[in-house]
Amino acid sequence: MLFETDDHQRLRQQVRDFAEGEVTPHVARLESSAAVDTILPTLIAEQGWIGVTIPREYGGMAAGHLAKTIIIEELSRVSGAAGAIAQASQLGVAKILHFGTEQQKQQWLPRIAAGTCLPTIATTEAGSGGHVLGMQATAQRDGDHYILNGSKKFVGNSHVGHVHGVIVRTGGADTRPSKSLSAFLVEADRPGIRLVEHQPAMGLHGFSFGDIEFNDVAVPAANRLGNEGDGLHVAYSSSVLYGRPNLTAVSLGIHQAALDSTVAFVKERRRYGAPLADLPTIQHKVGLMHHRLITARQTAYHAVHLLDRGDPCDGKLMSSKYGNVEAAMDSVRTAMEVHAAAGLRTDRPLERYYRDAACIYAPAGTGDIQLLRLAETALGDDRGQWSERLAHLTALAPQAPHSATSTATREHAA
Incomplete structure (x- = not known):
């Protein structure tokens, strides 16, 4: 991927290994009970990932918003709930980074980075x-x-x-x-x-x-x-700079999972003496899902890459949230068309992806809100860009190497 460094790729593999090894065993329990889970929030926080954008002087990873996107995306690929847990507390970090006094930052950010405090x-x-x-x-x-x-x-x-x-x-x-x-x-x-x-x-x-x-x-x-x-500034800046890209990342993970499960399904299920994957109509639907995912990921990564550089990008963050949610919802519907009645069964994960994707539409602004804000930007009626005012607080140093792995993550990988 154009914007990923070697550090990002290592981080992706570490989060993927964690998600598949530590999160997957809990998914069936979460789906059957639907109760508030207290295990996954602790497991995720202990990795140090809630502090991915927290500066190092407060114990954080200082790895930026693209690294944050990768963490949320990989967790969401296995469990939308796990991705939502991670993104919600990372959203809670924003208000302290943007508006906290030095005393407040010293009081809260090290605890958040260490995984002992979840903010909302x-x-x-x-x-x-x-x-x-x-x-x-x-x-x-x-x-x-x-x-x-x-x-x-x-x-x-x-x-x-x-x-x-x-x-x-x-x-x-x-x-x-x-x-x-x-x-x-x-x-x-x-x-x-x-x-x-x-x-x-x-x-x-x-x-x-x-x-x-x-x-x-x-x-x-x-x-x-x-x-x-x-207060209005705290709410808006947190939503634009963290809420929208965070939920974009959850959508990406669900989108990827829907494509993966559909590809596996059409390869294993046979019709007319051959795999479903051999049918041109099925290939068209799989190709459409893949196209949506590629486009959605490029849009998402480009927006947070600009945020990591400290460039003005509010409109791109809003567009990314709108486009990614719509694309994920379209693709899980397409996947349902491919699976047909099999997609409705709870012994396959697709119906979970369908339900989870729908839950990402409203938070941090519905699609209508994103379009309204984008229209204001196009018409010149917006009131300035939060990325221009606040991105320097988490922006990565130009051309400076950074580690996208936390101490806890490295220990887990070892």
Whole structure:
């Protein structure tokens, strides 16, 4: 692949070996129970991969966004839930890297990189969805603390996270809308936090994508990320620079798995005295899936390669999320057409890929949201690029060698 280095290829093999050896044995259990899994989050975090974009001075890998994409993709190829677990906490890293004080970075990033802390980001509400400014959760200043009230939905790693990055309303009716929100680091064990009972989704079984309630939760003012009024920036920058490429990577892994399983199926299943793979109609469908995957991967890797260079690339990140999700959903449908009734059976993984792919559409913005933002960029109505403002925090040094393997990963490989 054009943008991959030898380090990236070694990392890919290490993650693939881990996924096939350590994740695969859990897939059947996750699918049968659909309960929140606590084993895989720990196993994945222990590899050091949540810290893939964290600078070395905080114990991270400093390997960049392409390395992050490869990690999520390879985990998702075996289990969409495993990829979702990894991407959700890597998304939680963004808010601290982008807006954390030096004290906050020293407090949280080494623990995240070491795998002892899983961060989340909690933005979405039932009444606002992708309209972040429509949220109703609040934080009222009370001396050296803020008192948080409200609820958040669809929080990735909600039931296994250790610290939640919560976006709430701090401004009153007379506050400019863009300055009405603030962000806080809220430890999961603070009094007043309630995890709503896990509701299994149609796919990504084992991944907690749940709801959290905050009832008079006292949070020190020192836990605020950035200034009061920076909450919208925290939410948007995290979503654009981490959320979109992370979910793109999950789609890539599912897409690859769907192609792999379809190729194996058409080679083994026979019709008219020959493998299905000999039929031109089947070859056409397999070729179409392969074309979609090649195009999707090139789009995804190019976008995060630009992000690693520190180049402006917001539009490419949004386009990549839109294109990859659509391509993966199209390809799993094509794979279902090839498998026919066999694809509906739970003894084959395709029906899982079908369900998992559908779960990637809404997070970090539906396809309609991506197209709306892309239209704003094309029309010159966007308000600047987050990659231009913040990519330098994780950008790789030009032409400088970097290691895309963590200490934990190397130990595992050994």
